Amino acid sequence: MISAREGDRAPTGLLVEEFVLCEDYTAAGIDGAEWRAENRAWSSSAEASRAIRADRALRGRVTPVSRQEACKAFRLLGGGELPEEAGLRTLFQERRSLPTSSPLNMSGSSARRxxxxxxxxxxxxxxxxxxxxxxxxxxxDPRVVGAASTDAGGHGFTWELRRIGAGIAWCVDVTARLGSGPVTALGALLHHHRQAVRDQGLIPVTIERFA
Incomplete structure (x- = not known):
């Protein structure tokens, strides 16, 4: 949800985004669309998507919200009923590509990071x-806020929440020791962790793989 000023919860528009994922669940890009009350029309969000992740002041005007809250804001702004997910995807006009690279495995471990x-x-x-x-x-470890681990879907997972710089960024580092189960369990865990931190007001930037 977009507001006119930092800290202002009154909406002036909506920014709808969806990560485009590779087969290994890393992020290849971000699809999206932006709706502004001033012209009541959907438009490309590629520039806004880049700007809110780079500009702290602009990011202060964006609040991650649930679909229910987005629907309420859309009606309040005179947009009517917010389209369902499939309908929103038809409004995506320009994909913002994210840098991708093959993961390095310097240790010889089979774990994914x-x-x-x-x-x-x-x-x-x-x-x-x-x-x-x-x-x-x-x-x-003063560099790590906390860590946890679990076994799910025949795989073992460990993750840590880290702060990067002062008020700049945060990250969740996930180590996956894949077993014989469906790899979809990895995708589900990465999605859950991304949404869990997004729900606290942070803006997801990318999903990288190091090994």
């Missing part, structure tokens, strides 16, 4: 909710 990168900063309440949503436990 991912980083979900976010722009923005977490306040005390948001950080507490992120810890709860990701089921994090203290690590004793």
């Amino acid at each position: 991912y980083r979900i990168l976010f722009a923005g900063d977490l306040g005390a309440d948001g950080l507490a909710r992120a810890r709860e949503a990701l089921r994090l436990e203290p690590t004793g």
Whole structure:
């Protein structure tokens, strides 16, 4: 949801985005569309998508919201009923490509290592909710907010929440030790973690793979 000023919850428009994922669940691009109350029309969001991730002041005017909240804002602005997901995808006009590269495996390990990168900063309440949503436990490492692990779908997963710089960015680093189960469990876990942190107000930037 887009507002006129930082901290203002009154909407002036909507920005709808969807990550385009590769087969290994890394991000290849972002599809999206932007709707502004001033002209009541959908347009390309590629430039806005880039800007909110690079410009802290502009990012302060964007609030990640649920579909229910987006529908309410859309009606309030005179847009009527917000299209369903399939309908919204037909409005995507320009894909913003993200840099991709083949992962390096310097250690010879079969584990996969991912980083979900976010722009923005977490306040005390948001950080507490992120810890709860990701089921994090203290690590004793000042660089790591917390870590957790689980077995799911025949695979083993470990993840950490890290802060990058002061008020610049955060990331969730995920290590996946894949077993014999469907690899879709990995995609589901990465999606859950991305949404869990997004729900605290951060803007997802990309999903990278290092190994």
